[in-house]
Amino acid sequence: MNSCNDKSGAFQFFCSWSGGKDSCLALFRMLNAGHVCRCLFTMIDETGERSRSHGLTPELLKRQSRMMNLPLYIANASWKNYEEEFRNRLISIRQCGLSHGVFGDIDLEPHRQWVEKICNESGFQPHLPLWKEIRRNIVNEFIDASFKALIVVVNSRKMPEEFLGRSIDRRLIGELEDLGIDVCGENGEFHSFVYDGPLFKSPVDFSIRNKISIQGYSFLEIG
Helix, strand or coil: CCCCCCCCCCCEEEEECCCCHHHHHHHHHHHHCCCEEEEEEEEECCCCCCECCCCCCHHHHHHHHHHCCCCEEEEECCCCCHHHHHHHHHHHHHCCCCCEEECCCCCCHHHHHHHHHHHHHHCCEEECCCCCCCHHHHHHHHHHCCCEEEEEEEECCCCCHHHCCCECCHHHHHHHHHCCCCCCCCCCCEEEEEEECCCCCCCCCCCEEEEEEECCEEEEEEC
């Protein structure tokens, strides 16, 4: 890999990939700006069975990456050693020649500080293309670009479980706003899974298997 900037200022980068709408839109914006993504990077739990926060299987994440023609790098970690393993994987990606990373964070300052810290320690320049933008505008842009996504995790202490499995569309956004729920789920209200849109050569194949409730969260089990 070669991360040298060209004369237009474009650069090559890795994308911190959750499988959800925000990382997807961040990637989409960077590609539209003329930059080049060389790989996706996702953190998986210590069992190797599910991604952190979004609860997606490695196989499902690989299907996403294949539909985008992008390599996927993963690292397993518990919350206790999450930062260490994240840093270790970034160092290995850095050795492949990349020095830029793209993240889908919107406006939580502790998240930005953590991203900047871990990137600085690993030799990367972080880019947060959604930073400080109006949350409703972000999700509307995602919908207008013809991306398709489902809610796959709901924090039942912050929003009704009935939203689990709902498509992210105009109707959903209106309902969330009526209930006073953040339409981007930036505070952990919900997480999503993107399965189609302009970055994908074909829709990601998946099926809904079950719904699981664990410690105040409801998960959509898909595979």
